[in-house]
Amino acid sequence: MSDPDVVELARRRGFFFQANEAYGGVAGFYTFGPRGAALKRNVEDAWRRQFVVREGHHEIESPTVVPEAVFEASGHLDTFDDMVVECPECGASHRADHLVEDASDVEDAESLPVADVEELLATCDVDCPTCRATLADEPVSGFNLMFETSIGPGSSRAGYLRPETAQGILVEFPRLKEYARNQLPFGVAQVGSGYRNEISPRRSLLRVREFTLAELQQFTAPDGDGPDLEPVADQTLRLYPADAQEREGECVELTVREALREDVVANEWLAYYLGRARRWFERVGVDPERLRFRQHRAGELAHYASACWDAEARLHGDWVEIAGFAFRADHDLSKHDAHSDERFTLFREYDEPKVVERPTVDPDMSYLGPEFGDVATDVADALEALVERDPAAFRSEDVTVEVDGETYAVPVEKTGFSVDEIRETGEHVTPHVVEPSIGIDRVVYGVLVHSLRRDEVGGEERTRLALPTAVAPTVAGVFPLTDGQADRARDLADRLTRRGIPATYDDSGSIGRRYRRQDEIGTPFCVTLDERTSDDERATVRERDSTAQVRVPVDDVPETLASLRAGETTFAAVSREYDDDRQ
Ligand code: AMP
Numbered sequence: 001m002s003d004p005d006v007v008e009l010a011r012r013r014g015f016f017f018q019a020n021e022a023y024g025g026v027a028g029f030y031t032f033g034p035r036g037a038a039l040k041r042n043v044e045d046a047w048r049r050q051f052v053v054r055e056g057h058h059e060i061e062s063p064t065v066v067p068e069a070v071f072e073a074s075g076h077l078d079t080f081d082d083m084v085v086e087c088p089e090c091g092a093s094h095r096a097d098h099l100v101e102d103a104s105d106v107e108d109a110e111s112l113p114v115a116d117v118e119e120l121l122a123t124c125d126v127d128c129p130t131c132r133a134t135l136a137d138e139p140v141s142g143f144n145l146m147f148e149t150s151i152g153p154g155s156s157r158a159g160y161l162r163p164e165t166a167q168g169i170l171v172e173f174p175r176l177k178e179y180a181r182n183q184l185p186f187g188v189a190q191v192g193s194g195y196r197n198e199i200s201p202r203r204s205l206l207r208v209r210e211f212t213l214a215e216l217q218q219f220t221a222p223d224g225d226g227p228d229l230e231p232v233a234d235q236t237l238r239l240y241p242a243d244a245q246e247r248e249g250e251c252v253e254l255t256v257r258e259a260l261r262e263d264v265v266a267n268e269w270l271a272y273y274l275g276r277a278r279r280w281f282e283r284v285g286v287d288p289e290r291l292r293f294r295q296h297r298a299g300e301l302a303h304y305a306s307a308c309w310d311a312e313a314r315l316h317g318d319w320v321e322i323a324g325f326a327f328r329a330d331h332d333l334s335k336h337d338a339h340s341d342e343r344f345t346l347f348r349e350y351d352e353p354k355v356v357e358r359p360t361v362d363p364d365m366s367y368l369g370p371e372f373g374d375v376a377t378d379v380a381d382a383l384e385a386l387v388e389r390d391p392a393a394f395r396s397e398d399v400t401v402e403v404d405g406e407t408y409a410v411p412v413e414k415t416g417f418s419v420d421e422i423r424e425t426g427e428h429v430t431p432h433v434v435e436p437s438i439g440i441d442r443v444v445y446g447v448l449v450h451s452l453r454r455d456e457v458g459g460e461e462r463t464r465l466a467l468p469t470a471v472a473p474t475v476a477g478v479f480p481l482t483d484g485q486a487d488r489a490r491d492l493a494d495r496l497t498r499r500g501i502p503a504t505y506d507d508s509g510s511i512g513r514r515y516r517r518q519d520e521i522g523t524p525f526c527v528t529l530d531e532r533t534s535d536d537e538r539a540t541v542r543e544r545d546s547t548a549q550v551r552v553p554v555d556d557v558p559e560t561l562a563s564l565r566a567g568e569t570t571f572a573a574v575s576r577e578y579d580d581d582r583q
Pocket of ligand 1: 196198205213322323440442443
């Protein structure tokens with residue numbers, strides 16, 4: 001099955017569809033329908049359960065409109081660009097790197113310098129996808145992906161819709177560290193909208209202009225202990241390291257423990273989250289056989305990352321990034337520390353106070369003033385900066401400093417240089433950050449692609465979404481087989497929804513058609529009440545994928561479905577229990 005099959009089903013069954021169609025729609029914006037919104041929410045909740053609750057992290061919610069200063073500091077204003085080429089005939093803009101990838105065997109044109117992409121446009125004789133005019137000699141320029149807005153009326157302040165949720169956490173570090181009682185490591189997460197003014201939105205949910213990110217910032221001590229790897233150490237990962245990509249080699253299958261031992265993944269926190277994510281992806285319905293982790297090559301790294309692995313899902317023949325796992329080191333916290341008035345460091349107390357030597361200066365202004373006139377204070381400041389940077393410079397007779405390009409020599413005896421012994425109780429450290437960043441829309445799309453099946457039941461073709469129970473929009477369809485069972489069936493559906501189990505009552509059409517409708521939206525169980533129910537007080541529970549059935553006492557149905565949904569039991573176990581019961 002193809003992208004169009006998924007898109008058609010999504011539209012027909014209310015998973016997602018192009019937004020604002022009444023007004024022609026705008027590329028890159030989608031509305032999630034009733035089923036899609038429920039599926040997406042379930043995926044987000046599954047993310048929360050794993051990456052927030054089970055890890056003992058905290059979730060916050062920060063604004064989506066962010067003042068310019070934040071993105072000036074983070075580097076997004078200068079570097080969050082894609083390469084654009086404009087058609088001289090029709091004026092359409094296209095992503096230059098994507099055009100050359102489509103026209104050549106270059107796989108990752110994004111990491112190439114602009115001049116190389118321009119050359120490839122020419123040598124591959126690339127045409128405009130809209131009007132077919134040649135783009136061979138057209139210039140390629142950078143296009144910043146952030147949506148700009150203005151905050152307030154009049155001489156308003158510039159702001160941007162956030163392109164990632166991460167800055168909303170990083171910029172609040174001075175407060176968040178207090179909530180964590182100044183103890184590393186700690187993690188802060190958030191799930192919410194991100195906005196990128198993509199040049200060419202494509203493949204429905206895969207490249208959109210507004211999407212949901214689920215991100216975790218794991219703050220760690222730069223020289224601190226790694227995580228407890230035990231829970232994931234034996235988890236196998238399919239890894240595609242950078243060097244294997246260079247020589248067009250294969251993926252390697254290694255456990256988390258082996259990947260670290262063999263230095264394939266260099267950072268313990270990254271390895272830990274790759275292991276956690278591998279299991280989580282499977283739980284929400286990404287096929288592990290169509291999942292790999294690909295390391296970024298040096299030229300490909302985002303401006304903030306020192307190392308990065310992408311989770312990629314195979315979707316109709318292509319490997320598509322669905323999540324990124326970046327080692328951001330101290331990039332963001334150092335930038336915010338330098339650009340703002342707050343301190344983005346954390347004071348770490350030593351086990352025992354340390355006595356350290358601290359070189360200082362106390363310049364003799366009665367000498368510097370007459371000697372250097374207007375620049376005397378600048379010379380004194382330069383001496384103070386120098387003693388911190390290079391105390392050894394004060395070992396000769398004269399020390400030289402530079403002020404506005406001019407050199408000034410000062411006798412060391414006039415600098416008040418001394419080395420004092422002081423007692424330090426701790427030090428300021430800038431934590432490192434490891435960031436698992438999951439694109440929820442791409443995961444939802446991947447789950448739909450990997451779940452969509454066609455098979456035959458009773459000689460009839462059926463379409464089925466093999467969604468895991470944990471994320472399925474509806475857990476149970478409840479059907480009366482005869483009018484006489486309608487009230488009981490309605491009552492059962494009501495009991496299920498009151499217990500928080502999404503259930504839907506359906507009495508229209510043949511039982512076969514009712515099953516097909518639920519199969520197509522991924523409902524894992526259907527519960528049918530028939531004439532026998534009045535005698536034996538049992539209902540038939542049918543499982544979607546195997547179509548196997550078991551008769552369960554009506555009163556046990558809510559508890560049974562709740563356990564199935566929570567993953568505490570399996571349909572096979574339920575069948576065994578109730579079949580035995582009837583022996
Ligand atoms: P990045 O910060 O670029 O690594 O993006 C983090 C995650 O967001 C990616 O792994 C994708 O899953 C998702 N993502 C990025 N851009 C888009 C987009 N235009 N449309 C949908 N999802 C996106």
